[in-house]
Amino acid sequence: MIQIFLLIALLHLTACNQPETSAAFMSATALAGDEPLDQELEAELSEAALQDTVVKTEVEWRRQLTPEQYYVLRQEGTEPPFKNKYNSNKKKGTYYCGACGNPLFSSATKFESGTGWPSFYAPIARKQIKAVEDRSFPGEVRTEVECARCGSHIGHVFEDGPKPTGLRYCLNSAALDFREKK
Numbered sequence: 001m002i003q004i005f006l007l008i009a010l011l012h013l014t015a016c017n018q019p020e021t022s023a024a025f026m027s028a029t030a031l032a033g034d035e036p037l038d039q040e041l042e043a044e045l046s047e048a049a050l051q052d053t054v055v056k057t058e059v060e061w062r063r064q065l066t067p068e069q070y071y072v073l074r075q076e077g078t079e080p081p082f083k084n085k086y087n088s089n090k091k092k093g094t095y096y097c098g099a100c101g102n103p104l105f106s107s108a109t110k111f112e113s114g115t116g117w118p119s120f121y122a123p124i125a126r127k128q129i130k131a132v133e134d135r136s137f138p139g140e141v142r143t144e145v146e147c148a149r150c151g152s153h154i155g156h157v158f159e160d161g162p163k164p165t166g167l168r169y170c171l172n173s174a175a176l177d178f179r180e181k182k
């Protein structure tokens with residue numbers, strides 16, 4: 001019960017500190033996170049919740065990741081549209097953080113956006129990701145999506161997605177690690 005109160009308080013606090021778009025994003029994804037998950041994914045999420053936040057130095061990340069992964073995950077880079085691994089991937093399975101292995105998105109919420117990047121309308125659960133205000137693009141405020149466990153950059157979220165959330169998580173394949181569910 002205390003946890004629920006804390007969550008509500010936290011959501012409220014975050015919503016107050018964010019621009020209007022992010023407040024809408026918070027409420028919509030909180031709903032999306034309530035969707036039923038299959039047992040295997042549920043177990044993975046419980047396991048992920050027990051693991052601590054991953055903190056590494058940039059030297060360690062550089063050693064662990066390929067130059068392409070490092071550019072996207074740690075330098076907030078964007079890979080080219082269409083010429084990436086998962087844009088047209090229609091297989092069933094889970095997309096994990098390419099840096100720390102945190103389960104982030106499921107093929108169940110993937111949709112064809114036509115943008116050239118893998119697109120989803122919701123994360124597996126809201127707590128798996130972090131939304132951060134991004135002002136790096138002149139004259140535009142965007143919402144960046146980070147992995148909640150290691151803080152790596154995964155992509156952005158926009159409010160022109162399909163139902164039921166109306167959100168479009170525009171992600172980089174290079175930031176993800178897909179494992180097929182047979």
Ligand SMILES: [Zn+2]
Binds near residue numbers: 098099101148149152
């Ligand atoms: Zn991560």
